[in-house]
Amino acid sequence: MARYLIWRGLSVIPTLTGITILVFLVTYFIPGDPARMLAGTEAPPEVVAGLRHQWGLDRPIHVRYGFWMANIARGNLGESYFSHQTVLQLVRRAFPVTFELAMLSLVVALLIAVPSGILSAVRPGSWFDLGATAAGFVGLSVPGFWLGIMLIYLFGVELRWLPAGGFAPLSGGLAQNLRSMLLPAIALGTFASTQLMRYLRAGMLDVLNADYIRTARAKGLAAAMVLVRHAMRNALIPFMTVLGVQMGYLLGGTVITESVFALPGMGRLVLNAILNRDYQVATGIILLIAASFVLLNLAVDLLYPVLDPRVRLGRSTGWE
Amino acid sequence: MEKRPKRQTPSISRRRLLAHAGLAATAAAAGGAPGVVRDLLRAQAAAQSAQPKRGGTLTVSQSVDINTLHPWVGNLNVWKVIKTGIYDQLSYQDPVTFQVKPKLAKSFVWTDNNTSLVIALPGGVTFHNGEKLTAEDVKFTIDSIRDPRVGSWLRGFIGPIKEVLVLDETHLKIKTSAIENQLIPAFTYVDIVPRSMGTDLARRNPIGSGPYKFVEWIPNDHVTLERNPAYWNEARAGHVDRIVFRPVTELQTRISQLLAGDVDLVYDFSLQEVPRLRADKSVAVAVVPPADQMFVVYLNQRRPPFHKVEMRRAMGWALDRQGFIKNFLAGLGRPDNSPFTPQHWAFDPKTEDAYAYNPDTVAKLLEQSGYPRGRGLEFSFLVPSGYPEFKIISTLLQATFASAGYRPAIEEVDIAQWAARLNQSHDFYAAVDYPPRGSTDPALTYSAGLLFPPNPANVGGLTPETIPGYVDELRKGATTLDRGARRAAYAKVQELWLAYLPGPIYCHRSTAHAHRPHVQGFVPHPAFQQSFADVWLAS
Numbered sequence: 001m002a003r004y005l006i007w008r009g010l011s012v013i014p015t016l017t018g019i020t021i022l023v024f025l026v027t028y029f030i031p032g033d034p035a036r037m038l039a040g041t042e043a044p045p046e047v048v049a050g051l052r053h054q055w056g057l058d059r060p061i062h063v064r065y066g067f068w069m070a071n072i073a074r075g076n077l078g079e080s081y082f083s084h085q086t087v088l089q090l091v092r093r094a095f096p097v098t099f100e101l102a103m104l105s106l107v108v109a110l111l112i113a114v115p116s117g118i119l120s121a122v123r124p125g126s127w128f129d130l131g132a133t134a135a136g137f138v139g140l141s142v143p144g145f146w147l148g149i150m151l152i153y154l155f156g157v158e159l160r161w162l163p164a165g166g167f168a169p170l171s172g173g174l175a176q177n178l179r180s181m182l183l184p185a186i187a188l189g190t191f192a193s194t195q196l197m198r199y200l201r202a203g204m205l206d207v208l209n210a211d212y213i214r215t216a217r218a219k220g221l222a223a224a225m226v227l228v229r230h231a232m233r234n235a236l237i238p239f240m241t242v243l244g245v246q247m248g249y250l251l252g253g254t255v256i257t258e259s260v261f262a263l264p265g266m267g268r269l270v271l272n273a274i275l276n277r278d279y280q281v282a283t284g285i286i287l288l289i290a291a292s293f294v295l296l297n298l299a300v301d302l303l304y305p306v307l308d309p310r311v312r313l314g315r316s317t318g319w320e
Numbered sequence: 321m322e323k324r325p326k327r328q329t330p331s332i333s334r335r336r337l338l339a340h341a342g343l344a345a346t347a348a349a350a351g352g353a354p355g356v357v358r359d360l361l362r363a364q365a366a367a368q369s370a371q372p373k374r375g376g377t378l379t380v381s382q383s384v385d386i387n388t389l390h391p392w393v394g395n396l397n398v399w400k401v402i403k404t405g406i407y408d409q410l411s412y413q414d415p416v417t418f419q420v421k422p423k424l425a426k427s428f429v430w431t432d433n434n435t436s437l438v439i440a441l442p443g444g445v446t447f448h449n450g451e452k453l454t455a456e457d458v459k460f461t462i463d464s465i466r467d468p469r470v471g472s473w474l475r476g477f478i479g480p481i482k483e484v485l486v487l488d489e490t491h492l493k494i495k496t497s498a499i500e501n502q503l504i505p506a507f508t509y510v511d512i513v514p515r516s517m518g519t520d521l522a523r524r525n526p527i528g529s530g531p532y533k534f535v536e537w538i539p540n541d542h543v544t545l546e547r548n549p550a551y552w553n554e555a556r557a558g559h560v561d562r563i564v565f566r567p568v569t570e571l572q573t574r575i576s577q578l579l580a581g582d583v584d585l586v587y588d589f590s591l592q593e594v595p596r597l598r599a600d601k602s603v604a605v606a607v608v609p610p611a612d613q614m615f616v617v618y619l620n621q622r623r624p625p626f627h628k629v630e631m632r633r634a635m636g637w638a639l640d641r642q643g644f645i646k647n648f649l650a651g652l653g654r655p656d657n658s659p660f661t662p663q664h665w666a667f668d669p670k671t672e673d674a675y676a677y678n679p680d681t682v683a684k685l686l687e688q689s690g691y692p693r694g695r696g697l698e699f700s701f702l703v704p705s706g707y708p709e710f711k712i713i714s715t716l717l718q719a720t721f722a723s724a725g726y727r728p729a730i731e732e733v734d735i736a737q738w739a740a741r742l743n744q745s746h747d748f749y750a751a752v753d754y755p756p757r758g759s760t761d762p763a764l765t766y767s768a769g770l771l772f773p774p775n776p777a778n779v780g781g782l783t784p785e786t787i788p789g790y791v792d793e794l795r796k797g798a799t800t801l802d803r804g805a806r807r808a809a810y811a812k813v814q815e816l817w818l819a820y821l822p823g824p825i826y827c828h829r830s831t832a833h834a835h836r837p838h839v840q841g842f843v844p845h846p847a848f849q850q851s852f853a854d855v856w857l858a859s
Contacts, residue, residue: 032736033744035471038388040395041739041779042769043473048743051471082387083539084523090539149572156580164580165573166566167541262568262577264541272540276387277736 008301012294019290020072024065027279027286033057034081034277055081057279068283077287078280080273087284090269097167098265101188101257102250104181108189109196109246116193117200121208121235122227132197139194148187148260155183165262184261188254192246199242203235210234237304244300248293372841376857377562381574381583385540385567390522391511392465392472397848400509401587402543402565404849405558407511407528410439410458411504415845418611418663418759420505424453424512424529428504430801437494437503438487445552447514448533455492459484460515462494470519477506477768498799501763501806508760508849531558531853542566559841559856578603578834584857585835585842587850590708591649594832603834610654610828611661612759612846615713616771618742618751618823622781625689625699626749629820634685635750636675636824638720639713643677645827648712652830658814659758659765661828665803666762668811674818683724694726699749701730704738710752713826717750742770742779751779758828759846762810763798771823782822790816 035051036043052058056067071078077087120129156164162183168176207213208231216226255267266285273281382401388394391403408424422428426440445453462484465472480500485493494503517527526534529552532545543565551557566583568574571590577583579602598605617635619626626632641655654661658671683693691697701714714730721728728750733741741747755769766772770779784791790813797809833844841854 030737032734032740034736036739036743037736038393039471040473041743042395042476043471044468044476045743046468047471047473047475050469054469054471082522083389083537085539093538094540145570149570149576152573152576156582157576160580164576164582165568165570166577166582260570260573262566262570262573264538268540268569272385272387275734275736 004305005302008298012298015294016291019294020069020287021065023283023286023290024068027274027277027283028061028064030274030277032277034279037276038082072287077284080278080281082276082278087281087288090281091266091285091288094264094266094269096170097263098251098254098258098267100177100181101184101254101263101265102247104185105189105192105250106243106247108185109192112190112193113196113200117197118204118227118232120197120201121204124205129201132201136194136197139190142191144187144191144256145260147190148184148257151183151187152261165260167261167263181263184257184263187260188250188257192250196239196242196246200235200239203238204231207231207235240300240303244296248296251289251292251296372559372854372856373858374559374561374856376560377564378560378585378839378852378855378857379564379566379583380585380587380852381566381568381577382587383567383571383574383589384569386537386543388522389524389526389534389537391513391526391528392461392470392474393522395473397588398565398567400848401850402545403511403526403528404530404845405532405545405563405852406526406530406534407513408445408453408530409510409512409849410507412851413505413508413760413845413847413849415608415843415851418846420508420761423508425507430499431493434499434801435496437496437500439492439494441490441492442552443490445529446550447527447529448548449514449516449527451514451516453512453514453529454489455486456489457515458492458512459486461510461512464513464519465510467519474506474509477509477764478503479767499801501761501798501801502767505761505764506768508847531556531851532563535562540567556851556853558853560852563852575834578836581836584839585833587833588831588848589834591652591830591832594650594652597834602837604837604839606833606835606842606844607652608831608844608846609661609663610652610830611663612756612828613754613831614656614659614758614828615653615709615752615754615826616823617713617717617826618748618753618770618779620746620748620750620779620781621786621822622746623749625691625697628689630685630689631691632821632824633675634682634689634721634724635717636818636821637678637681637685638717639824639826640677640716640720641827644713644716648709649829652832653827655827657818657825659771659825660762660814661758664759664762666797666807666810668814670811671814671818675821675824677720679720679723682720686724686726691726694721694724697726697728700728702738702741702748702751703730703732704735705732706735709754709829713752714750717752746779746781754829756847762806762813766794766813767798771825780822786822787816787820790820 033048033052035048035055035057039048039051056064068078079086080090116132120132123129152164155162163180166180168180170177213226213230216230254265255271258265258267259271266289270282270285273285382398384396384398386394386396386399386402388399391407410423410425411420412423413420424441426442429438430436431438439458441455441458447453462478462481464470465474465478466481468475480496480503481494482497483495485495487493511528513521514527517524531548531551533548535544535546537543545563547558547561568577571593574586574589575593575597578586579600594605594607597603619632619635621627645651645653645655657674658667660667686692686694686697701718703711703714711730711732718728718730738751742751753770755771757765757769793809793812793816797806797813800806831844831846835842838858840856840858843854844850
């Protein structure tokens, strides 16, 4: 158990180092120039060269990587060439928006996925199961931006129940904040729910056909008890893995939803940074997103011992 | 019984009448559709007929976020729209007549045998931080922009300036070698900053002397301005208390927010949405006549095939301008071969039919260039993603060349790569763009931008020697005040341009804006140097 935890914890270090190299190289080799993006196409060459020198962009790649890593080691992820705000300042403002969106989307996704996944598994082949599966396929196929625009049009323009995009910060009141986040959460959560539902249904089906469930039923346990205590707990293990991955996607993959709903979150921040070639912000944020992805997966892996006694007791689970 | 309010007798002053007449003539001369004329008249009438109210918050939606707070470095249109209200500029371009007039400056006078421009400033102007604005601040601003270390894209705009001298607190002298007609229009872009701020302006909150003060910029969320109650010029003082600019990248969201009443004004959106919004009674559409932005194609003459004039001319004949305007600009454009439209004094009528759509001529020119039926021909169009009109024009041109035997590829890259390949590596054959400044003084039109040589950002690689006499005519037009002589010089410039065709100019496009009916007094600016000072909220 301890060996597993240490091994899993240490595996994060080379992963994160590899990510820094990859992120830096990718941004370095993308054609484009932040100085040209800021100064514009009409700026004379000497003006662009001056900006490049000011920002150290005329230095060799290894020197730039060295500076970047040294700054990261000091907790400084850099500063935007454009706004001159530090990456941490920008992230501090944008992350809560994305985090809130991800959490609310997750709630929406779970509210849809858990009951429908369980009911589909309990009554496989039923009308409900077929309907939920079909709805899942539709949910997977519908582009997020289209669903977002339709939601805005219906609830924002036609019915006027909710704002047609934009973000209301929590400081302006919880109700306003939730009103501004509801449509984006539905748009993002609907997509996430389809995958979660399919995994939960498949997991539940596997478990419900297992011998120990038959034994539990034979012992005369109530159906609800069998479902909740025996089936769901085991079906949750693969579901948790998918949930961790989905959470990572929700935190890092909200670009389209944030753009459609005009939310000042991480997705838009990183997209703008990439489009403007604001290398410091782009690399800093991608690194943070990758790190959060890695750490979330680590957290999920560390949760296994809680959910699976075989891991807790050091028995083979396929990991060791 | 409720008394019906007494109907106000409409009255119109001589000044307003002239403005209306000038506006109608402007729009009509621009070839504007009746809708454009109606929109402009409505906007102008609203700006002038009712009694403006003070107060309220105006929420403006823009297509992207600003990328810097530096007044001289940032060159995005969204930033121009915001900063024009924060700062004062020495001159401004009238949004209706397109004439350049003094703004902060009281007067511009050429003296010293036409080698100095004396600028008079008003007294009693203060910056938002309480400092007094003097000629020293104007000198500091101009000198800083001329300094290449500052990184201002405007450096070329004021390139002819040799020295700036302060005569007294309200007068300064700009030394040049001759009259330079580009300077006064270039000053419309120059934001005057207090010298105590230094030049590292991207790290500081903007301090200007304009009718609106900067409050905050939350990246990707909003920029907020508030009314400057101590603005020095009462006639240009702001009416609304606050202006909030919101960047909303998704076009349909922007329009939905307007229709839902979540924003008051959508600034600059796709022309294809104009018919739909015009049909909606809950919003008003303001369209600027096609005059400033022109669709062009940059041709790289450093490499084959566009080093040959026949190939460049083939490109001139390859676009169905009318079809493009009708189908993709909602009719809100004007086919042209010149940077100017007929409303402009420098417009040369001979350019009207110089090039039109003719696939047969394209085929013949390919043959004359040594590429019969496109054999041996190799070129492509470089298109930035997110600019659908550029891609549409490239696709139409591609189809014309395909009908003549060669189908050029369309390479779509992001805007940063597009800019780098155009300006730095020159790794392109042909690229569509819509450069501005067709409505300003031709001295500025031809001295800045990517299209017209000779200037450092000349992307096509054309040297002054390529077109004999071209640079001499440009200088003639730029350095005399005689309107007749200038008109003749620029007519020659346009003639030479069309003969050598370094970059075909296809048409001008309108720009469109929409607002809720309670937004009054909004007159859109052709070059995005937008003033919101006249805007007020009816309820």
